[in-house]
Amino acid sequence: MHASVEQPHGEQDVQPLLVVRDLQAYYRTSHAGVRRAIRAVDGVSFAVRRGEIYGLAGESSSGKTTLIKSIAGAIKPPLEIVGGSMEFAFLPGYGGLHRAPPAQVERIRWRHLSYIMQGSMNVLNPVRRIRCSFTDFAYPHIGGSRQQFEQQVVAHLSRVRLDPSVLSAFPHELSGGMRQRAALALATICRPGFIIADEPTTALDVVVQKEVLGMIRGIQRETGSSVLFVTHDMGVHAHITDRLAIMYAGRLVEEAATAEIFRNPLHPYTQNLIASLPRIGEDAPRAGLGGAPPNLADPPSGCRFHPRCPLAREICSREVPVMREAGAGHRVACFAVNGDDGA
Amino acid sequence: MVVFLRDLLRYRAEFRIGLVLVAVVLLLSVLASFSPYPPDSVYVVPPDLPPSLTYWFGTTSRGQDVFWQLSFAIRNTLLFGGTVALVSRLVALAVGLVSGYKGGWIDRALMSVNDTFIVIPLLPVLVLFYFVMRDRISWLMLALIMACFGWAYDARLIRSVVMSLRQREFTQTSLFSGMSTRQVLTDEHLPYVVPILFSTTMNNMVWSIGLEVTLAVLGFTDINIPTIGGMIYWANQHTAMVAGIWWWIAFPTIAVIMAFIGLFLLAVSVNAHIDPRSRLWNVGEAS
Amino acid sequence: MSGYAGYVGRRLAQFLLVVFIGINIAYVITHASPIDPVEQSISAVTSFGNTAPDAIEQMRRSLRELYGLGGTPVQQYLAFWKRILSADFGPSLSAFPTPVGTLIGRALPWTAGLLTVSTLIAWVLGNLLGGLAGYYRQSRGLKLMGVIAMGLHPIPYYILAMLLLILFGFIWPVLPISGGATMNLPQTLTPEFVWSVLQHAILPALSLILIGVGSWFLGMRSLVANVLAEDYVVYAELAGVRSWRILTSYVMRNALVPQVTGLAMSLGGIFNGAVITEKVFGYPGLGSLLVDAVYAGDYGLVLGVTTISILGVSVGVLAIDLLYPLLDPRVKVS
Numbered sequence: 032m033h034a035s036v037e038q039p040h041g042e043q044d045v046q047p048l049l050v051v052r053d054l055q056a057y058y059r060t061s062h063a064g065v066r067r068a069i070r071a072v073d074g075v076s077f078a079v080r081r082g083e084i085y086g087l088a089g090e091s092s093s094g095k096t097t098l099i100k101s102i103a104g105a106i107k108p109p110l111e112i113v114g115g116s117m118e119f120a121f122l123p124g125y126g127g128l129h130r131a132p133p134a135q136v137e138r139i140r141w142r143h144l145s146y147i148m149q150g151s152m153n154v155l156n157p158v159r160r161i162r163c164s165f166t167d168f169a170y171p172h173i174g175g176s177r178q179q180f181e182q183q184v185v186a187h188l189s190r191v192r193l194d195p196s197v198l199s200a201f202p203h204e205l206s207g208g209m210r211q212r213a214a215l216a217l218a219t220i221c222r223p224g225f226i227i228a229d230e231p232t233t234a235l236d237v238v239v240q241k242e243v244l245g246m247i248r249g250i251q252r253e254t255g256s257s258v259l260f261v262t263h264d265m266g267v268h269a270h271i272t273d274r275l276a277i278m279y280a281g282r283l284v285e286e287a288a289t290a291e292i293f294r295n296p297l298h299p300y301t302q303n304l305i306a307s308l309p310r311i312g313e314d315a316p317r318a319g320l321g322g323a324p325p326n327l328a329d330p331p332s333g334c335r336f337h338p339r340c341p342l343a344r345e346i347c348s349r350e351v352p353v354m355r356e357a358g359a360g361h362r363v364a365c366f367a368v369n370g371d372d373g374a
Numbered sequence: 375m376v377v378f379l380r381d382l383l384r385y386r387a388e389f390r391i392g393l394v395l396v397a398v399v400l401l402l403s404v405l406a407s408f409s410p411y412p413p414d415s416v417y418v419v420p421p422d423l424p425p426s427l428t429y430w431f432g433t434t435s436r437g438q439d440v441f442w443q444l445s446f447a448i449r450n451t452l453l454f455g456g457t458v459a460l461v462s463r464l465v466a467l468a469v470g471l472v473s474g475y476k477g478g479w480i481d482r483a484l485m486s487v488n489d490t491f492i493v494i495p496l497l498p499v500l501v502l503f504y505f506v507m508r509d510r511i512s513w514l515m516l517a518l519i520m521a522c523f524g525w526a527y528d529a530r531l532i533r534s535v536v537m538s539l540r541q542r543e544f545t546q547t548s549l550f551s552g553m554s555t556r557q558v559l560t561d562e563h564l565p566y567v568v569p570i571l572f573s574t575t576m577n578n579m580v581w582s583i584g585l586e587v588t589l590a591v592l593g594f595t596d597i598n599i600p601t602i603g604g605m606i607y608w609a610n611q612h613t614a615m616v617a618g619i620w621w622w623i624a625f626p627t628i629a630v631i632m633a634f635i636g637l638f639l640l641a642v643s644v645n646a647h648i649d650p651r652s653r654l655w656n657v658g659e660a661s
Numbered sequence: 662m663s664g665y666a667g668y669v670g671r672r673l674a675q676f677l678l679v680v681f682i683g684i685n686i687a688y689v690i691t692h693a694s695p696i697d698p699v700e701q702s703i704s705a706v707t708s709f710g711n712t713a714p715d716a717i718e719q720m721r722r723s724l725r726e727l728y729g730l731g732g733t734p735v736q737q738y739l740a741f742w743k744r745i746l747s748a749d750f751g752p753s754l755s756a757f758p759t760p761v762g763t764l765i766g767r768a769l770p771w772t773a774g775l776l777t778v779s780t781l782i783a784w785v786l787g788n789l790l791g792g793l794a795g796y797y798r799q800s801r802g803l804k805l806m807g808v809i810a811m812g813l814h815p816i817p818y819y820i821l822a823m824l825l826l827i828l829f830g831f832i833w834p835v836l837p838i839s840g841g842a843t844m845n846l847p848q849t850l851t852p853e854f855v856w857s858v859l860q861h862a863i864l865p866a867l868s869l870i871l872i873g874v875g876s877w878f879l880g881m882r883s884l885v886a887n888v889l890a891e892d893y894v895v896y897a898e899l900a901g902v903r904s905w906r907i908l909t910s911y912v913m914r915n916a917l918v919p920q921v922t923g924l925a926m927s928l929g930g931i932f933n934g935a936v937i938t939e940k941v942f943g944y945p946g947l948g949s950l951l952v953d954a955v956y957a958g959d960y961g962l963v964l965g966v967t968t969i970s971i972l973g974v975s976v977g978v979l980a981i982d983l984l985y986p987l988l989d990p991r992v993k994v995s
Contacts, residue, residue, distance in 0.1 A: 103899055105895070105898070137901045139901070140899065140900055141900045145900070146900070148895075148896055153892035153893060154892050154893050154896040156893045156910070156915070157893070157915065158988070158989060158991075163910070168897070201990045201991070203990070203991050486678055487682070489926075490678055492929065493929050493975060493978050494974070495929040495930075495974045497932070497936050498932075498936065498951060499683075499686060499687070499967060501951055501955055501963065502687060502691070502963055502964065502967045503690050505960070506690060580815045584818075584819075585933070587817055587819055587820065591937075592940065623823075627823070627824070630820065631820065634816055635812055635816075638815035
């Protein structure tokens with residue numbers, strides 16, 4: 032098992048929990064007689080270590096959602112995995128949930144791999160009591176007597192500071208914050224090794240947001256889970272993630288420890304992203320980026336950022352830059368940073 | 375609009391089938407203008423003849439040519455359905471738009487009345503109407519009274535479409551960007567309301583024609599004007615089924631079923647086409 | 662609990678509004694007629710045979726009273742309501758001197774039974790199959806069923822009933838095509854009588870069920886397609902919840918909620934269908950009673966059946982409305 036998992040680009044970890052290699056996930060449509068492929072994820076590689084919160088940042092339509100859908104095995108037409116692999120330590124040898132036998136995937140879901148969804152407000156079945164959701168989701172994995180199970184659920188609820196009485200409530204009877212915490216408890220009740228968090232705090236007001244982030248951090252520390260944390264909000268990343276990858280137009284452009292990214296961004300896109308964050312006591316106008324994110328059905332040749340890049344040179348429109356080590360644990364895909372031999 | 379129709383034709387089998395069925399029925403009704411016999415005269419041809427080359431659909435016991443009688447009947451039936459649909463559209467549109475855009479207590483009051491009209495069983499009411507009017511009942515009168523009852527369900531639909539449009543972001547954006555309310559309504563919202571209006575029109579015609587057939591078969595309409603239901607009424611009066619004059623009932627039945635399924639398929643396919651989710655379905659199934 | 666009380670209050674108010682508007686429509690129709698309904702009725706009745714002149718005169722007087730044609734318009738209106746509220750529609754002209762109320766009481770159980778059983782069967786069957794068809798979209802059998810439903814749903818009740826009559830009455834005569842039970846059987850709960858009632862109910866029920874199943878099927882299928890995209894379903898799938906549990910407790914359970922409202926809303930239309938279906942199969946319910954009353958010129962009976970129909974359907978709608986919170990816990994707060 033150890034031998035089968037390799038490190039991309041010299042990570043120090045012995046055995047990461049998830050290794051994604053050269054993943055390509057396209058939306059293939061044939062509406063109106065025209066066949067199109069939207070290359071939403073196009074050659075992405077990274078690894079998530081045990082016990083870390085790995086952040087993934089990028090603007091909307093950069094392919095983050097497609098990436099986590101693929102990792103979570105929620106692949107439905109028109110989405111297709113065209114190439115690459117996603118190897119979980121708890122599911123070795125298959126290269127992704129979508130290739131594993133369904134019975135095995137069913138056992139893994141929630142036990143090892145759980146999911147905190149964007150807009151957690153609507154993830155609870157509106158016509159069933161909260162208790163039923165816990166039973167449906169977690170009981171098949173935890174087992175034991177119903178009483179023991181209920182005790183375990185109540186104990187877990189207290190971690191997110193919820194009263195056992197919420198179990199008998201319907202979702203609409205809870206406040207937004209309570210629902211959010213109930214959803215969080217539901218996602219972590221089985222103490223999964225890997226949690227995918229997809230914009231879990233985006234729709235929340237700042238106070239609740241901070242509370243929820245604290246709870247995610249707390250539970251993660253306690254259970255030693257790894258978290259893949261996806262949001263476009265750089266402030267949230269600064270607050271919670273250990274390492275951070277920046278995605279642009281279906282590809283990773285930079286990856287490093289979160290503090291390193293904020294201190295020393297190398298890729299021009301990342302630099303722009305960091306520079307656009309407001310800082311206290313600064314009143315100079317922010318420089319925006321010219322142009323718009325590319326159309327993924329017909330992306331620019333070479334580096335997909337080159338039409339908007341201030342450092343673009345001739346090679347950028349011709350060849351695709353690869354991720355290169357530019358410092359300790361700091362990878363970046365840019366000809367301007369790595370030099371022309373990057374291709 | 376042209377693109378919309380083209381896409382419908384190209385990708386919706388239901389729409390194509392519906393269009394063909396409705397076209398056949400319409401053609402039959404247009405032929406009524408070329409009939410060699412006036413619609414209300416009887417004993418113009420030998421009675422009770424089975425379908426033949428001379429009389430394609432046979433003749434009735436009243437000495438009428440079933441083919442030409444049918445073309446008059448389907449024309450009147452379609453005109454009836456069209457009149458009801460047109461008049462009830464005006465009411466449905468007015469109630470749906472006012473309710474949807476105004477909201478508040480106006481909406482609640484209108485919807486209470488609306489739901490009342492949905493609930494009331496119409497057939498007994500129409501029978502009562504016929505009972506007091508008897509021979510004075512006319513084609514137009516029946517169409518108008520049916521229109522008075524037939525708007526409620528569609529008004530609710532239009533209202534819900536309007537309400538969702540009103541809450542959508544582009545409405546706010548357009549208003550903030552300085553478009554007048556009227557511009558927003560005509561430029562931004564009308565394209566969404568028109569297909570709904572079309573599909574409810576088709577469904578409404580199915581509904582009103584069905585009721586008209588029912589009433590006519592019972593003899594509760596002006597039975598001297600040939601309609602599909604009227605033809606079946608006369609056939610029943612002459613016990614055509616027992617006498618073996620099956621063509622007198624079979625052809626009007628086939629024609630009206632074609633009209634029903636055709637209109638319904640048009641409604642369904644337009645509905646499915648404007649629902650983006652179902653569009654995605656098709657994409658998923660194609661790949 | 663107070664939320665539920667508020668909900669019940671609103672539904673009751675709606676129920677009263679339906680009855681109020683319905684009865685007013687009946688009043689307007691009977692009183693705005695340009696022809697004298699009394700003379701109309703009398704000529705209809707007397708055309709069947711010779712009636713003694715003083716009997717006609719007596720009939721004319723009782724009809725004038727029945728129609729409430731005496732006094733000012735306000736008095737007429739109040740008299741009309743009084744008659745409706747006391748459920749007193751006078752003696753039937755066509756079955757003189759049996760009161761209209763008795764005739765309706767005799768017919769009501771037949772209609773209520775036929776309507777309840779066939780509506781329930783159609784609703785359950787249509788939703789079950791439609792739910793499966795929406796969930797298992799690739800199944801060929803369910804796709805075919807969808808095509809059949811599309812063909813059946815738009816056909817009016819009369820045409821389908823007639824087709825069934827021709828099929829099972831003339832082409833393949835295996836089922837009784839007329840009446841509610843075999844004529845000479847005593848109407849007591851003997852096995853023969855029950856069996857006969859069931860046999861006679863098959864064809865009328867089948868016409869109602871076939872069309873009903875078609876429309877519930879199509880409605881449920883498209884509702885399921887929408888529910889499948891809801892977060893809670895996607896989430897449950899990601900959580901590896903068993904697919905049978907997702908189908909029943911997540912997808913169907915939520916899609917059923919609007920179908921209950923739909924049932925309440927289409928009750929009037931289903932009743933219309935029952936009226937004509939009863940007439941086609943000579944079923945001894947309200948529908949046959951109504952149509953025969955028109956042929957016989959029996960004003961009291963027509964008015965009685967019409968108002969009872971409005972009242973009956975409204976009660977049915979109210980019952981569904983009151984059961985609705987069992988299925989959708991959210992009404993208590995809204």
